[in-house]
Amino acid sequence: MTLHLYDSARREIVEFQPLEPGQVSIYLCGPTVQSAPHLGHLRSRVNFDVLRRWLEFSGHQVSLVVNVTDIDDKILAKAAEAGRPWWAHAYLFEAAFRDAFQALGVQPPTYEPRATGHIPEMIELIAELIERGHAYAPADESGDVYFDVQSWPEYGALTGQRVADMAPAEDADPRGKRDPRDFALWKGHKPGEPVTASWPSPWGRGRPGWHIECSAMAGKYLGETFDIHGGGLDLRFPHHENELAQSRAAGRGFARYWMHNAWVTMAGEKMSKSLGNTADVAAAVAKYGGRAVRLWLAGPHYRSAIELSDASLAEAAAQLARIDSFLERAAAAGPEQWFAYAVRVPEEFSVAMNDDLGTPTALAVLFRTVKEGNLALESGDLEAIRAAQIAVWQMLRVFGLDPRASEWADASAGDDxxxxxxxxxxxxxxxxxxxxxxxxxxxxxxxxxxxxxxxxxxxxxxxxxxxxxxx
Known part of the structure; x- marks a missing residue:
């Protein structure tokens, strides 16, 4: 059974064919560790964790690389406000993100590179772009280096935009740019900035631009061409558009498929730090339990926006309690003879998951199986009870919600x-x-x-x- 995914670049459902049979490489844009995580950040990691689990359940070996942006203008500004060194500030919130991912049962990635650990690779890539005529260092002694968007005819291909319709890039002082839409690959060190937030380069001391970081790290660990690049919908432009342009301009195939999850909203607006409409992860986990919060994030289709409310989280907790109640009753129903039951999921579940991760339909199959199991409990049909129990466990495993799994070994607030x-x-x-x-x-x-x-x-x-x- 073949997996079909919505490719954001082609803007259509396509048949997924990995570069290497049985091996899938995924690069996911990770957090910029400027402040505490909110539930909007967690959705991307949960959605792609479900994708990873389904691919592995289907027999693939998955290499998942998720970066940490630990040097950025916002990190420098937030650290200065807090009165702490930028590197300590970044590390503090990197740990907060890691705790949040763990609280929702997100598996650690295959590797999690930090931007600050890959400056040489970024400098090498920038130099290659300059040599190919797609980047330039202006003669203004700023130390900046820009990507020349007019030099790359395919710029805008990911989001289907024309350069003439794009807003200027606001990631650097525009005075040295040939075109206001040119974006920074390297930012020269400025007076007043910490010296520790700069590195030597052919263009003077400075630090990388945001977009070049991901291109360099993806290439180092997944190769010049890899299978899937993922992230939140808000990253399509300019971040992913710029990643694609600079990578292809350097002669790299880069991502073969692009996937983007939709936002978590509050009062109809995208949840973000800048708007102030964030939801604390620890508070949600303490009130409803990590598994319930994960179910709420994983249940809707990943390309559909979901609205945050206490009612929706409470409903997820109630759904999970009903599932767990069935599993507990099934376990106590009689002798646990498992040899007759295959480790598989209902066909309808597989069809749903292979249809662009159709989690709403897949969950409906899960709930129906729980209902069938409860009817079997009432009739005392042990064979039907065990079949339903196995199927429910396997479907929970795909969703990362199996209560027996190691990631849920520590009791949540509700379990306590x-x-x-x-x-x-x-x-x-x-x-x-x-x-x-x-x-x-x-x-x-x-x-x-x-x-x-x-x-x-x-x-x-x-x-x-x-x-x-x-x-």
Whole structure:
């Protein structure tokens, strides 16, 4: 079964064919570590983590490189405001991002290069662009180097724009530019900036522009041509457009497919630090649990915008609780004889995931399988229970939500409360049992009704009463 993906460059669904059979190379633009992460940042990593898991589940070996931008104008400005060295500031928030990814069960990438560790590769690439006539150092003694957009006829190919319709690049002083849309490859060191934020180069001390960083790092670790380049929709222009132009102008094939996830919005606006409409990752995880937040991010189609609200996160937590309730009841249903059950997922699930990562349809298959498993529990059909249990586990594995997986070994805030909830419900069930023993049916029914109003279902089994969330 072949995977089909929406290629942002071709602007259509295409059949995905990796460069090397059975091997997939992915470069994902990582964070600029200027301040704390918000849920908008997390969506990209979760979406591409699901892609990676599905590719691996389908038998591919995946090399995923995710960069860290740890030198940037914004980092210098934020560090100065905070009164700390820029490198300490960047490292502080790099750790915050790493903690946030871990809290949502995101697998570590194959490699995570920092921009500051790859200055020689960037200088080499810039020099090659100058030699090929696609970049220049203006004669203004600024130490800047720019990409000449007019020298590359394909500039604008990724986003389908004409150069004449583009706004000027605002990443450097325009005085030395041949064209206002030329973008900075190298930024000369300026008075007042930390000397530690500059490196020697043929054009004087300075630091790299944002776009050249990713081209250099992708090329170093994935080769001149690789399979998929991904990131948030906001990166298509100018960042990815500029990456593509400078890489192709240097004679590199660069990315064969481009994928972009849509935004997380609040009140209809893209979530961003500049707008101030951010949502704290730690607070969301503490309130709803990391798995529930991950389900909320992974469930909608990656190309669809999702609106942040407490109601949507609460619904994800409730959905996850219903899934977990089935798994717990299935595990207790009888002897666990697994040899008869293949490690696979329902065909409809595979069809959905191969259709441009159709996660909404795939989740519908998951929920339907949980419902079928609950019906099997009611009928006592152990074979059907085990088949549903295996299928649910495998689908959760693809979504990165398998509660048995190592990334969820540490209990989330919601899991910490489970023993307390078990104890409280157990005490009520004991009261009900005592009422039934003395044939006080109104009292027993009152306990049952109380639990039902709380969304709990009570079953009387040979091993005693068992509770679960209502489906």
């Amino acid at each position: 409360l489970k023993p307390v909830v078990d104890g409280l419900v157990g005490a009520l069930l004991e009261q009900r049992a005592q009422a039934r023993a003395r044939k006080d049916w109104p009292a027993a029914d009152a306990v049952r009704d109380t639990l039902k109003n709380l969304g709990l279902k009570v079953e009387d089994t040979p091993a005693g009463p068992r509770w679960s969330l209502e489906n």
